[in-house]
Amino acid sequence: MSSNSPKTPGPGTRTAVWKSITISLIDDIAQGRYSSGDKLPSEAQLAARFGVNRHTVRRALADMAEQGLVHARRGSGVFVAATPTDYPIGKRVRFHQNISRGGQIPAKRILALETRAADKTEAAALQLEAGEMVHVYDGLSLADDQPIALFQSVFPAHLLPNIRTELEDLQSVTAALKACGIADYTRAETRITAKLATATQALHLRISEGAPLLRTTGVNIDPEGRPIEFGRTWFAGDRVTLTLNGEES
Amino acid sequence: MSSNSPKTPGPGTRTAVWKSITISLIDDIAQGRYSSGDKLPSEAQLAARFGVNRHTVRRALADMAEQGLVHARRGSGVFVAATPTDYPIGKRVRFHQNISRGGQIPAKRILALETRAADKTEAAALQLEAGEMVHVYDGLSLADDQPIALFQSVFPAHLLPNIRTELEDLQSVTAALKACGIADYTRAETRITAKLATATQALHLRISEGAPLLRTTGVNIDPEGRPIEFGRTWFAGDRVTLTLNGEES
DNA sequence: CGTTATGATTTGTCTAGTTGTATAGAACAT
DNA sequence: ATGTTCTATACAACTAGACAAATCATAACG
Secondary structure (H helix, E strand, O other): OOOOOOOOOOOOOOOOHHHHHHHHHHHHHHOOOOOOOOEOOOHHHHHHHHOOOHHHHHHHHHHHHHOOOEEEEOOOEEEEOOOOEEEEEOOOOOHHHHHHHOOOOEEEEEEEEEEEEOOHHHHHHHOOOOOOEEEEEEEEEEEOOEEEEEEEEEEEOOOOOOHHHHHHHHOOHHHHHHHOOOOOOEEEEEEEEEEEOOHHHHHHHOOOOOOEEEEEEEEEEOOOOOEEEEEEEEEEOOOEEEEEEOOOO | OOOOOOOOOOOOOOOOHHHHHHHHHHHHHHOOOOOOOOEOOOHHHHHHHHOOOHHHHHHHHHHHHHOOOEEEEOOOEEEEOOOOOOOOOOOOOOEEEEOOOOOOOOOOEEEEEEEEEOOHHHHHHHOOOOOOEEEEEEEEEEEOOEEEEEEEEEEEOOOOOOHHHHHHHHOOHHHHHHHOOOOOOEEEEEEEEEEEOOHHHHHHHOOOOOOEEEEEEEEEEOOOOOEEEEEEEEEEOOOEEEEEEOOOO
């Protein structure tokens, strides 16, 4: 609306149309009209609602995306972005505990579940012979329905022959290991690196390609010291902060 | 048929999603995850794994079929026809750095040494009043003549009045603190995030702008629990892996 | 044992909707 | 004049859903 005073002491130009659309949409989000994870109306619909061209709406949405408020997915829509979360790492890494401690609702989605021969990296980490079979669990971790991280868990098949069915039912590594007789496990070592998101990683995590990722790799061992899981996780870097407490919990 | 469209992605467009899926699948075949004659997972399963619509997977498979790597049989599946011959192996030397103790790395070059009022973040971390004076040490650490990390250490001036001269002489935070009467200190908490390199950071670290960085922030406390250092470090994600082994408490 | 019917799974094709990119031009302010 | 803002149009890339056609697994039946 240009009912604003035409002459402001500032830059001289009236507030741009796209800027007022940005403000209006941010206000809608703040009012709860669209909440985290929701899909906004399509650009065409928004253009009709504000009585402007689609490109003007796009200018506003681009501004909001730069602020990290929304994220667009081609062919699908524009979605309200998630809020950042802290994620503690240490000797005991338990996804459900970590997320629910912060008051968020954890969930996991299975992306792939297969059994195959271990590659060189996996064999070395799990202390296997080359070519031994492993169960591989690719998945996506969510907090409050927002994607937090991609992960891949590799289990030695000869130690945990039927963990695939357990994982399928329980969707939890801790619970599945328990069902297979591993009551407790600890993380031997964690390695952390920074990577850039590939196109498909970006799609899963609802970020843009080239955004920074936090990649952690680690091996979990049972009380007797045998490696039972080789895990790799890719966290959305601008949505997650890993916290490392000095004291062990 | 849209036969062969040798269209190169324009300067503004990123890599197409289907193309990265192609690369990923070829990679899987090259690594022996799927070998010649095997049946690939169904299009629906692949779509779920890559977080993408089935049509996008089909575009990738069509590309691979055109290259003669796979062939599809309606009602049956997609089968691997041949294995790619040339496969690039990424080789890179990595510098391993343990973060569980103190978070200090051997410092090599001083970039700046100054005394000024603490900003809001620093004051909060060091439990200072707003505007209290701090000593700030900006530096660059190297290994084998390769820049590894940028770091900034902030010390409360009233607790460590003459640490600047010590730092200048010793170039080591641990040694300088010892010279100031702090025999031992521990890290209270470490926070880790992934960021993209700014132009100046890239220049110092000899990487390209937008390369992935590993940012750690932490506070060190003396035996009495008083915060004595607030440190921030930016590691070059391409060259560094942070390790956290379970032995440390 | 062999054949057939049935249903589920998988690839092939089609239509429609949504965001991303490129180009061109009109209105307007400095 | 010149640059910015907004409009207008067209196409590319990806999603979503539906349906057809080929194949496979299995049960039923002779």
